[in-house]
Amino acid sequence: MKYLFLFIFSISFFIGTAQENEESNKIEFNGFVRNYMGVFTQSPNDFSIFQNTVNLEIKQQNDKIGFYANPYLYHYANKPIEWRLREMYVDFFTNKMDIRIGKQQIIWGQADGVFITDIVTPKDLSEFLLRDFNEIRTGINAVKANYYFNDENSLELVWIPQFTSTKPPGPGSNWYFTLPFPVKPTFHLEKKNIPLRLENGEFFARYSLNNSWIDLQLMGGYTWDDDPALHMMRTKDTMTGVLKIDITPEHHRMALFGGSFSTDVAGFILRGESAYYLDKYFQNPFVKEAVVQKDYLNYVVGLDKTIGDWRLSAQFIQKRILDYDEDIFFNEVENLATLLVSKSMFREKLRVEWFTYFGITHIDAFSRLRAFYMPYDQVSIEMGTNLFVNSEFDLKPGDVPGLFGRYDKNDMIYTRVKYSF
Template identity: 30%
Template sequence: MRMRFRQICLGLMLGAAAVSAGAMDDLDSLLDVAQPVAAERSPYFGFVEFSAARAYESPSHWSKLRARGVLGMTGRLGDAAKWKISGRLDADMAPAVESDIYPTAVERDLRDEFMVREAYVDFAAGGLDYRVGRQHVVWGEMVGLFFADVVSARDLREFYLPEFDQMRTPQWAVRAEHFGDDWHLEALWIPVPSYDDIGKPGGEFYPFLAPAGARIAHEDKPGNRPGNMNWGLRASRLIDGWDLSAFYYRSTDITQTFYRTSDAPLVFTPRHDRIRQVGATFSKDLGSFVLKGEAVHTHGRKFNTNNPAAPYGLEASDTLDYVVGVDVPIGADWRVNAQYYGRTYYGHNDWMDWDRNEQGWTLLVNHAFTDALEAEVLMVSALNREDYMIRPKVVWQMTPVWRGIAGFDIFGGDTYGVFGRYDDKDRAYLEVRRDF
């Protein structure tokens, strides 16, 4: 019954998207889209997207055959408040087509899914601006990886490959903000947190490399009680062109920690620890380039270790994550972004599979051939060992509402590396999207 309901919802949403787009007007007269000179802004928005990815390492297989529909609406409650609501429905047939590759649990997880993306009300009271409901809260944003973006949960079933705005999972939150001339204060309360979606064991990008013969138990998510609520404070200020911010965030970690909950048989259980994070971000337009950076100190996380005497197979360690980057436009058609990043483990010991100071770099090169056609390559690599990801792609903005993307996701390096563990998941992909 539940599956039937979700299938009906999927059909209704995709159908509504098609109707809202005028049934796409026969592919908008074969992509020759006429734009009205002065059209009244519609309260509806969204897109329909079809994407396919083919993993070409042996055994080659489909890693994604997904249809996605997003439909949203905005409005006002008189002059005092405004609201926004949106939902997303996905249907991925790849696990069903490749049933000899993926376990049944993975097929069920990806077959179809509905998510409320945003559902909030904005209003002002007592000199503060409030946003109440399911919302995105983005405290940091760099290229290719996450650092100070600590609030949003993420859909990691495709690793870090999707666009970040689609990866992020909004939180049910109450946010209060106060804006000054060159400063901004923000308070955040999340009574019912969302957590990273890592999928099911056997999924294409499941993050935990379990020892041979080990079993992964069902994820142990925290209950909805006061002790598991999240809250944070953030302050920003503009000083001589420097955009500076600092925050404190107390939360139940969005990231899973894999506890060894049984030795015979060997069982690991994903759980979420209580953590504290203090962070800062900065950016400055220096004329010929933009300088950006982020840093986050985390207390309370535990990490898997080879020490057989460690409780639950874990060692506690504070960490410092940091990144510094530059974004450089070159002429009218080129853009280069380079970043240096790292993580320091303050509780490091020889039982861990990584160094005390892990470091890496990213490089993004983008070239626009025309207003409608551009090519881009993103490279991410560790410095401590061979461990890398390379992502070339071509983007064709066929019309203002039609977009096509074709590219490759290539991984390599150490079997236990962040990227090298997916060395056999290299894939080619194609996406077609219609906005409305």
């Protein structure tokens, strides 16, 4: 990866020097350096994170072609340095069509903080949902083509030759979570990865209508399920009678369709987004291999409003498994709500923000209260808290706590000091 950086720098420097007098063709270097420290509030007050980041963005673009690269570095106090490339792609622009080829993030949908139709790009959840959203999303190798019929109507097609799954928190992480098993299972990972073959590509399509009245998107996808189904085999040792569980995680093909919209209603922005999954796999411990296929609906409705310096936003999210079997490991219906309250002060030198996920089904919550102070241009000092609330104190063995309540012991305070250039 070090050589990749050197290569990018060398190329960029060369082109930048050669064309420095041409404003439109100038290489742009931007990015930020950031220190991020977080401490768990519960004794013994371990550091939840101690991270230094360098994020570099290199861009060059003219009317016909463009280039973008986003290398970054995470330096931790107790782990090796991570050098990565979030995005690196080339753009081709014509009058009616834009084509982007390379490693890229593709973001769809109208929802904030939840992923409904925004499933094209996988996520890195190794720090749960605490990273900024552009850092949660993993770049994928893809070819994306946008065709513009006119100023209002367009069609977007995406081909992803190689499936990349979402990265969950690993064992040893404070965010690691696993389903409860009666005995420690043995995992067989031979089916975990999807071979890089032409037939294994993912395909997405989206039609967009954007005018003064509405922003509307309709989408469909033929993809791999990001969540691997855990195919389970239970055997009893005939000699000892000890139960043995073998689990083979496997990603399955899945089709989905959906849409999203956003419009102004009496000074409010009304947003909606929905995705319908066909034959998604769910865990049911009482059937063969402990998996069943069901259709699944995920949708959100949201309202935004700006009043003076205040910004308010609320969303209601529902996930529903259709033709539900009582023994499926997850609830038939999961309801969630989010609330955002934000206020800018002192000529935008200070912004205070409160964003909360409320798990309505499990009565749990994840609440982020933070303040951004900008003493100078380019410098941002962020101080905040991440609070997890769990009201399900009477969980029985085998019960699964809510998505947020399970991290009840991970409350933390943190600071992030960021210099942008």
